[in-house]
Amino acid sequence: MTHLGIAGRELRVSYLGGPVVLAGATLKVEPHCRTALLGANGSGKTTLLRCLAGAVEPESGRVEICHETLKFSRAGLRAHRQRVQLVLQDPDDQLFSADVERDVAYGPSNLGLSDSDVRDRVDEALQLMGIEHLRRRPTHHLSYGERKRVATAGAVAMRPAVLLLDEPTAGLDPVGVDEMFGALDRLEKAQTTVLLSTHDVALALEWADSVAVVVDGVVHQGVPDDVLSDATLLGRARLKMPWASELAAELVRAGMIAPDATPHTVEEVMAALRLGVFDV
Ligand SMILES: Nc1ncnc2c1ncn2[C@@H]1O[C@H](COP(=O)(O)OP(=O)(O)O)[C@@H](O)[C@H]1O
Numbered sequence: 211m212t213h214l215g216i217a218g219r220e221l222r223v224s225y226l227g228g229p230v231v232l233a234g235a236t237l238k239v240e241p242h243c244r245t246a247l248l249g250a251n252g253s254g255k256t257t258l259l260r261c262l263a264g265a266v267e268p269e270s271g272r273v274e275i276c277h278e279t280l281k282f283s284r285a286g287l288r289a290h291r292q293r294v295q296l297v298l299q300d301p302d303d304q305l306f307s308a309d310v311e312r313d314v315a316y317g318p319s320n321l322g323l324s325d326s327d328v329r330d331r332v333d334e335a336l337q338l339m340g341i342e343h344l345r346r347r348p349t350h351h352l353s354y355g356e357r358k359r360v361a362t363a364g365a366v367a368m369r370p371a372v373l374l375l376d377e378p379t380a381g382l383d384p385v386g387v388d389e390m391f392g393a394l395d396r397l398e399k400a401q402t403t404v405l406l407s408t409h410d411v412a413l414a415l416e417w418a419d420s421v422a423v424v425v426d427g428v429v430h431q432g433v434p435d436d437v438l439s440d441a442t443l444l445g446r447a448r449l450k451m452p453w454a455s456e457l458a459a460e461l462v463r464a465g466m467i468a469p470d471a472t473p474h475t476v477e478e479v480m481a482a483l484r485l486g487v488f489d490v
């Protein structure tokens with residue numbers, strides 16, 4: 211695996227008989243750059259991820275991987291799937307083998323690899339996702355969070371350079387979220403670039419280097435503090451800043467913390483308060 215960039219440029223997608231979902235959406239994911247795709251339900255996040263994965267062909271626009279345009283031909287898509295993997299929001303759309311090991315092995319086995327290579331990839335994917343202990347478990351006995359990590363391991367076993375995760379933390383409890391982020395850290399060290407979708411602004415602020423907000427079929431992308439401080443954009447996207455960020459904005463207005471402070475968590479607000487406006 212090696213970090214690669216991926217981009218969707220001027221993507222236009224509409225479903226049969228439905229409205230235009232993407233109306234010239236451009237999104238860039240630089241290698242090594244943690245990118246979060248934000249937007250309300252129905253804004254087009256999944257559609258955009260499916261375009262990048264080659265599962266939906268845009269009416270116009272193009273997908274580029276490593277500066278080459280994806281060809282939506284059999285050969286083009288086959289090559290693309292070896293570099294880019296999409297993990298669907300609902301793990302039950304992706305898990306179909308009786309036990310975890312067989313499920314994770316499914317993709318590598320279809321690449322025609324030897325048994326020992328398949329075993330290596332399964333071991334690696336289970337380790338990266340922190341689920342070695344689930345190896346022999348029947349998939350239908352797993353919790354939702356465990357199923358999500360197994361479905362992700364199935365994609366990781368393909369050793370993609372780019373992993374597209376559709377709402378990887380939706381429906382997880384706080385420990386499940388931490389476990390997912392621990393896995394994402396390990397994947398990053400293993401040379402995988404991650405783009406994830408979410409409607410959790412706090413999560414995007416904490417994790418992402420770049421955020422891309424889908425509104426009215428187009429994407430507004432930039433560094434998190436810039437993009438997410440645009441209240442009008444957030445309103446149009448039906449997103450909300452975390453309460454700690456809103457409190458921080460009030461504290462800035464009240465002159466209690468430095469005007470250039472941008473804390474987003476309770477710990478950061480407390481640190482900014484301790485620092486005080488006069489000590490900066
Ligand atoms: N296969 C499909 N056929 C018709 N309409 C679809 C299909 N998939 C998604 N849509 C519609 O496209 C819009 C965007 O959906 P989606 O990309 O799933 O958004 P999000 O992931 O942000 O919730 C929604 O209005 C949805 O109903």
Ligand SMILES: [Mg+2]
Binds near residue numbers: 255256257
């Ligand atoms: Mg979706």
